[in-house]
Amino acid sequence: MSGPNTPEFVWVPRAADIAREAGARLREFLAQGVETEYKGDVDLVTVADRTVERLIRTRIGEAWPDHGVYGEEGTREGMERVFRWYVDPLDGTTNFAHGVPQFCVSLGLEQRTFHSASDEDGKLVAAVIYDPMRDELYCAEAGRGAFLNGKRMHVSRIPDLAESLVATGFPSRKRHDSPNIHFYHEFTLRSHGVRRAGSAALDLAYVACGRFEAFWEFNLNPWDTAAGILLLEEAGGKVTDFSGGPFRLDSREVLASNGLIHDELVALFADMFAGRGLSPIPTPQEYAARRAERARQLLSS
Numbered sequence: 001m002s003g004p005n006t007p008e009f010v011w012v013p014r015a016a017d018i019a020r021e022a023g024a025r026l027r028e029f030l031a032q033g034v035e036t037e038y039k040g041d042v043d044l045v046t047v048a049d050r051t052v053e054r055l056i057r058t059r060i061g062e063a064w065p066d067h068g069v070y071g072e073e074g075t076r077e078g079m080e081r082v083f084r085w086y087v088d089p090l091d092g093t094t095n096f097a098h099g100v101p102q103f104c105v106s107l108g109l110e111q112r113t114f115h116s117a118s119d120e121d122g123k124l125v126a127a128v129i130y131d132p133m134r135d136e137l138y139c140a141e142a143g144r145g146a147f148l149n150g151k152r153m154h155v156s157r158i159p160d161l162a163e164s165l166v167a168t169g170f171p172s173r174k175r176h177d178s179p180n181i182h183f184y185h186e187f188t189l190r191s192h193g194v195r196r197a198g199s200a201a202l203d204l205a206y207v208a209c210g211r212f213e214a215f216w217e218f219n220l221n222p223w224d225t226a227a228g229i230l231l232l233e234e235a236g237g238k239v240t241d242f243s244g245g246p247f248r249l250d251s252r253e254v255l256a257s258n259g260l261i262h263d264e265l266v267a268l269f270a271d272m273f274a275g276r277g278l279s280p281i282p283t284p285q286e287y288a289a290r291r292a293e294r295a296r297q298l299l300s301s
Contacts, residue, residue: 204228
């Protein structure tokens with residue numbers, strides 16, 4: 001990971017090597033065929049998730065033996081340490097399990113103080129997200145900017161939601177508990193379009209590099225967001241909860257944007273939560289009745 005304008009990174013070079021090695025293993029697993037299990041009703045985990053997390057944990061231990069690791073597939077080592085990595089070995093598992101080439105490796109490094117409690121947030125200081133199918137490496141360190149394959153990246157300059165392409169995600173389990181379909185509907189009406197690609201880490205990276213103007217989602221975990229949040233902030237974007245309050249790694253809400261449309265997004269969330277100005281979604285029965293009426297009108301014309 002280098003380019004003519006790349007600064008002297010501290011952690012990114014080695015982390016990028018680890019992410020690339022992990023990504024190569026994911027490509028191998030995809031080519032061989034994927035064995036899957038279920039953590040919940042439809043919450044998949046593959047042999048690849050667990051194997052690649054073990055690989056990353058080993059490589060981090062070799063590079064930084066005093067760093068902790070917090071991984072999606074169960075690794076909890078050194079949570080009391082000053083530095084700890086948030087690891088998602090395969091963000092986009094459902095895509096991967098179905099052979100859809102939209103997934104990534106996500107590594108985010110947090111620095112805490114010696115006196116921090118194990119559940120207390122520190123400062124995000126390094127981030128690497130690697131898309132092995134496109135060979136795209138997103139990286140950042142605090143105060144040093146964000147880069148895509150060695151080229152500095154920035155959020156987009158689109159100033160209005162109406163002109164924006166935005167992204168979201170839906171939970172793989174307990175979907176009936178999430179109201180996000182209503183938010184999806186309202187954003188679809190008010191934006192240039194909404195994408196649901198299946199990898200929160202890549203969605204955040206896409207906001208950071210200007211492909212999307214915003215991303216929101218409910219109930220993400222620290223390994224989903226740690227790397228993407230730092231990428232976004234170093235690329236000039238903004239991240240909060242839905243009310244515009246400070247984002248924390250254990251937040252159950254993430255609202256990320258290019259910054260220019262953020263106030264508009266927060267206001268829209270406030271209206272939606274209050275039930276103001278909502279556009280009703282027609283039921284299938286209502287649609288069927290309209291469809292039948294149109295057919296009758298055509299027959300009688």
